[in-house]
Amino acid sequence: MSPRFGFRFFTARCLLALLTAVGAALSAEVGPHPRTLEQALIETLERSTDVVRRCDACRQLIDIGTPACIPALVAALSQERVSHAASNTLAKLPFPEVDSALRGALPQVTGAARIGLVDLLGIRRDGAAVEPLSPLLASADPALTEAASRALGRIGSDGALAALESQPRPFVPGVAHALLACAEIRREAGRTPEAARLYRLLMVDDSPEPIRSAAWMGLARTETSQRTELITQAFFGAQGPIRDTAFQLLRERPDRTLLAAFLGRWNELAAVQRLAVMDAHVAFGAEAVPTLRLAAKDADPGVRRAALASMSKTGDPSLVPLLLEAAAAGEMPERESARYSLARLTGPGVAEALESALERTPVPQTNEGLRALGERAEPRAAALLLRFAVNEDATVAYAAQRALVQLNDPATLAPVLDLAVARTADSVRRPLVQVAANLCADAPDKVEANRLVFAALRRIPIADRTAWFDLLPALSTTEASAEAELHALGPDPDSARAAVLAFARWHDASPTPILIRLARRDPSAPLSRLALRSAITLTDREPSGEQRLILLESIAPWAQSPEEKVLLLTQLRRIRTPAAARLVATFLVDQDVAERAAADLTDLLEVQHEAARQLAATLLPEVVKISKSPETLERAALLQEKTKSGPNGGARP
């Protein structure tokens, strides 16, 4: 039989098998029967010359393979480009027949495939593979010896361990890593003495450092009765990596005996050791306070910083003065740590300690205390904050006002407004109005907030209300809108300008018609220009594209300067409808913004040319006629091509 005929014959058989499988699938409507499919895949694996298909057959056998496919997979192990795929499948098949077949294949496989097979035996943890694997530890090929070590370490049986231990000393890294794995297997199985013996074996001086420190940790975890001695030795020993490991263990398993020993030698410890001891001590809560106080004065800034941050975990109110002092002075990282603890320290008496400290501390510390009260969000702090919000010292007042904003308590709105009404000096009143505006913006009950604000405003002469305008957009209510409109149309230009600016910050687009009316009133007046720009900006807050377009259409005739037109086009570009595109097209003849309009129109037509083919066909020639930008022209030309080439002409492949 010629190879060509053989290939044809094979192809025909494969096709037949696959067609059978497909037929079965169609008749069952749930896919081919797994056994039928498996047989087809085995045939592909055995007969196809196409590496991609054979690898793919291996891949599919992961899900449906039975012992029947094992011979074909094992046979594929010696084939360079299929070996890995076959190994991967064999690694996953849960049948004992796989192991014996793999052992049988080991002598026949060479090169990279052999290393893969050795790994595979290890991954399958085949105890019977120890015998054929052990001699490979003496191979001249370092990659093969390393794979054999890896495999024996994974298997971890007594036989595997004996083979690894019989290797010459010092152990090469691969063997040492494998012995660590064996020790871990024994530790997890509760075979403590054996695990400890292995860890000690690996802690000898000629082991690589990562192995020694891993072995040290393994030993400390295994022989718990020796842990104290081991950590003490490591802390004061000279070996960096093991000492580092000891820090981690101390944190992982805090121990009072050890802590007492180390605290007694605090001054002999290096900074990193002091930090580890402190961390371990914090696990015991408030009893760590003396250590934290000591550490807060440490020569090392890292230790100081950590100590201040850890104070949050103690619940000890006596730390409040120390934290206030640290928050108010020194380097910023330490201040931040102290602030962190001030905001989070909880426990009986902490809030009281903080509040009483405010009455007696220097200004910088008072300010830090006020800041903490805001961050702690304790409603009981409100009265105190309100009192400090009108403090004679401007920095104290500012800190209290910020804290009130942070506290964000709706119950503070009425007293803040009262304080503002009672103050005549603008420098004092404005910050209070700002606080009230913040509270209004977040008020869960807008009706009540509105009532309170207008009750306060009624106590202010109309002419003096400009300073209160920040409250109006914060409310964004109908009543607020009427108040702003009253001033916008009023005789005082400063007040009118402030009212227009208030509209520009409205939460929704509802004042846009008012602003448009203002803009039309006296088109050349600066206030009208401001109103127009505000109106354009405000349309952005209209969620409906259709409504936004109606607003912009009514604004468009009144846009005069290039800046106003660009602002308008920016809004129009966001409305991806044919109507918006038509409005943009009207600017193609406007010399001020023709190029910008051409680019924006191209953008709009790009995103909707399938839906608005006719419009694109009409407007794109205009773009090409007007634009001088190579980029716009290129995009427009491309779009014209797509438009001409039919309904799917522009679809991506």
Added chain:
Amino acid sequence: MAPSSGPFSPASRLTRRTFLKHTAQATAAFGLPTLLPATAFGAKGNTLPSARINLAVIGLGNQGAGHLLGGGWTYVPGGYISRDDVQVRAVCDVQRDRLTRAHRRCNEVYAERFNRPGYTDVAAYSDFREVLARPDIDAVLLALPFHWHATLAVLAMRAGKDVYCEKPIALTVAEAEAVVSTAQRYQRVYQAGTQQRTEYGGKFRTACELIRNERIGTLREIYAYRAPGAFFPTQWTSSSEAPVPAGFDWDRWLGPLPWRPYAENTRSTPSDLLAGDVNWSPHHYDFVQWALNPSPTSPVEIEYDRGRIRYHHATGVVVHGADFPGETTGGQGGACFLGSKGRLAVDRDRLVSYPGHLARTPLPAGSERVSYVNGHQNNFLDCIRTRRQPISHPEVAAASMMTVLAGGLALGLKRSLTWDPTKHRFIGDDIANRHLSYLPRSPWSL
């Protein structure tokens, strides 16, 4: 008294420590900058701020080069090369042009900083094993094609290096387990690149604490804005072939993956080896896990529904692998949370709530808090010095990644599954469990 032999006896051979001592003497003699690794100081000399960490950067694509030299997306202006507490000692990549560029730039930066024209102490390697063999390197930064992250992290930790590893930290459950067990066995500091826990002005931390403290009431649903993903080949290898560019070690780039010819469009792990999204989803689900703080022992039902994934937790919370309709906040690494009292969404740009005051009012003292860390790189470097556990430590990173991978396998297998987060296996589905690992190509088995 220390024993005369055993692990605490003075060593006379050339160890990492003696090597470093000699290096230190040499550098001191020539007035060179301090190149001692952070871990090399004796007890008396070991002060936190003075220890300069010797770093190698492996993988010099956009992400790696960004970490190294700075760039638009990076968190530290100027990258690691500009930090005073880091000495970049080596750079490594399998693509010669990238390697040459980064190598030259690093030496130029140091030449200028140390006023040493012709500075050449930053070494370039195309084989990472040479980097790992250097005893003077404390830590490696891994920013590689996805399929290399776990393997290289494990090899680096075995070599005694601390590791910063970009996401995804693993492509299979077995890889994630290997990262955790290796970090535990060798006690290395490992920080995953899930930096939303520490960056972006603390928005994610704030959101996490608000959710945990039921600011939006009882949590009911979470929208994770991304589908999960996993290693799940739909094709084991490929026949499309293009000439391998000069200076590109293609076989090393592939590493543990099935062999395939070089293809022109190969930029990262080939998409036909993956189901779903393993690129962005680790960020999204890491944050979701952080906020949700799920029971580590309760099984999770993973529902497959016409190409969509939903996670059903024992508490009744449902996590959707999709956007919340109409909510744009959440797209950049974030999520949207629905509770009985309101809704909260967060991403890298915004933290919003409905009603608004839910997100703006601070939590009272005594609320449940999570780790407060600002700056992912600072946290990593601090932990190298202090041996504290970084915020994105292996256990937490692996738990998040396994959530992604379990969902990704449901997506690949197109069926619903039940995930056991304790045993790291699917319950009652042996076939699905066959996809929890793949055999790395020789010689990259761990």
